[in-house]
Amino acid sequence: MPRLYEIEGAFRAAIKIEPSGKRTVTTQVFVNELEKVNWHWSLRQANTWIETYVTTFRDVSDQEGEARTFQLFNPNGGL
Known part of the structure; x- marks a missing residue:
């Protein structure tokens, strides 16, 4: 049975x-x-979760589509 706390662990x-x-x-x-x-998610569901719950990563994908790349960033001036 999937548990909610496992989503964050999977992201890490x-x-x-x-x-x-x-x-x-x-x-x-x-x-x-x-x-x-x-947890059996589509790429779209995973992207939506990242965009909603993870504020320290930004999209740095170099192509269109659901297969995206996110990178950790520092909003205070550094990467």
Whole structure:
């Protein structure tokens, strides 16, 4: 049975730290992590959740569509 607190855990598990130190999340990896804890979401549902509940990541996708990339940002002047 899926539990609400597992959604945030799946998001954290989907965060990738690049060699440059940037933290990114792709919608596909987030959906894959959700599947591991019995949440079966579409890419659109995952994007909506990120846009609604995660204020520290912004969309940095370089193409249109539901397969998006989000990156951690600092609203006070740095990335």
